Amino acid sequence: MGSLFPFQDLNYPPPSFLNPKIEPKIEPFDDQLHLHQPNFSNTSNYIQEQLPVPEINLEEQQVYAEFYRISELFRSAFSKRKHGELEVLHPELSIVPHHGQVGNKVSSSTAIVKKALKHSHRSSEMVRVTDLGIEDQIYFRDLVRRTRMVYEALRIFLIQEEDNEKGLGFGKRMRADLKAASLMKDRGGWLNRDKRIIGSIPGVYIGDVFFFRMELCVIGLHGQAQAGIDYVPISQSSSGEPVATSIIVSGGYEDDEDAGDVIIYTGHGGQSRNSARQCVHQKLEGGNLALERSKFYDIEVRVIRGVKCDKAPVGKVYIYDGLYKIIDCWFDIGKSGFGVYKYRIVRIANQPEMGSSVFKYASELRAKPLSLRPSGYLSLDISKKKENLPVFLFNDIDSDRDPLLYEYLAKPIYPPFSYPQMNTSRGCDCISSCCDGCLCAQRNGGEFPYDRNGILLKGKPVVFECGTSCRCPPTCRNRVSQSGLKYRLEIFRSRETGWGVRPLDLIPAGSFICEYTGVVLTMQQASIFAMNGDSLVYPSRFPERWVEWGDISQVYPDFKQPTIPQAPSLDFAMDVSRMRNVACYFSHSTTPNVLVQFVMYDHTNASYPHLMLFAMENIPPLRELSLDYGVADDWTEKLAICN
DNA sequence: GTTTCTTCAAGAGG
DNA sequence: CCCTCTTGAAGAAA
Structure with a gap:
């Protein structure tokens, strides 16, 4: 299978740039000034009784046929297994604690990012930080990532709050970018203020x-709000x-x-x-x-x-x-x-290659892929128009063509019984676009899950989008993830991660990327299927990364990530052995740039939400996408082996 | 510590 | 789309 669980960890910069054997150096800088000799270091149980199948078209019938085929496989095997064993095969949902597990070595370097106090100005002590080990790199990347998530959450929160107060489009907008930075500064949330770092900032990657x-100020990359030289x-x-x-x-x-x-x-x-x-x-x-x-x-x-x-x-x-x-x-x-x-x-x-030239290259690649890369494309749209944007398949390093062997599945296949019976579900009655207080807003705890630009505001146990029984049009702002791809993606072959996925567009943080599809199986079906050595994804194993998204508790301590609507029970597995989509090729990382948000919209079985993938940070074109598959409890040990 | 000044922002309006 | 104005916040220098 190879590509299903690309467990090679994807942490940037790519391994070729790392030298984990070297101890981190934090060099005092002043001496070098005097020496004038700077040392630049290189730097369901299967429902036996069939429920009536909803009206479906031909294409959907084929899809259901596949579901029934797999169901049949289980029906024969199912009777041999007992419930007790099944329980064992259903591992506990585990939430991996990701922080503070990065090893003791880090403690020395964490000193340089110790929180600055409210009134403190920037330090005058100059240092250069080089040769960080991989654990430290991961630590700092995570720190920067989190800081940026707080900044972005705060900025969007402030805009939303202003909209709620004043209504849309009236009067001057507040400078939410400045306000967010200012609030964070007051709470000591800015990074790299107790040392002046010469050279690269730990956790900030080229590109x-x-x-x-102001975001540059917040992470300490450039400390001037307007001036060009810091x-x-x-x-x-x-x-x-x-x-x-x-x-x-x-x-x-x-x-x-x-x-x-x-x-x-x-x-x-x-x-x-x-x-x-x-x-x-x-x-x-x-x-x-x-x-x-x-x-x-x-x-x-x-x-x-x-x-x-x-x-x-x-x-x-x-x-x-x-x-x-x-x-x-x-x-x-x-x-x-x-x-x-x-x-x-x-x-x-x-x-590593300059971010700005990668930008330029990616835009040329969008316009004329074949003239830039005459060889290497295995497909210019592996989805065969099932997605609303082409999904490229590219391999210029070996002869592996594996993704071509699978049928492309743009939407997951749910068991028929998860769809509502006729006229049993209710939707909203909004005509043009959903408004505050409508039924769909209430389902989400009284607020809409997305902003005007389709950015996910807060991670939630589950998001309810408007669905088939709602009267609002497809353009309703509460129909973000059901509308398919908005950013072009490329499945590509990599020496580090096997098959991976990268965007050709810049994906802003909080944007919907794609759904994780496959054939949905009940746990009983899955347990038998797993015995055959096939490839299954268990949604319950994804760590709850959504809690990190939209979390502003650092600034507003009263803020709690919503626990309503309630978390789904997630009693299913996703079979990707024959049909899958681009999401199946995302690599694993403990500092992922993509999160899983469960979404409901087209059916009512709360145990089977959609697995929707959203960007956790601004993802530049051609940077590999990564998900936390929740498999790396023993990650640090694995690292040790790798080194 | 306080005040003044400059500054390759960002929004809005013409 | 570009120009200009306004508001704005941090940091350096005095």
């Missing part, structure tokens, strides 16, 4: 995507010289030239108010001086690019592109005839 400048100021540097830490290249200066690996960057200042034109000479001070000093001492800077992106809330995203060095610095006359400081900034070799 990571941000929608707001640096350790003179007053805080032991050598009396400023040191640049990070720059943002976002096209705001007319004299910039961005060629990717090489940037001609303009210093800041000299611009008139409300205009991007130079109107006075720049001075060698502040960030300009810091960049010059960083060049002199050969110190690397982080580079973040602002890149146009229609899907982003502000038409722009910020992409972390890795470390660069300033190799040249001069004073020049700019296009407007005033003096500007210019810096030639070159990307350091042997880093």
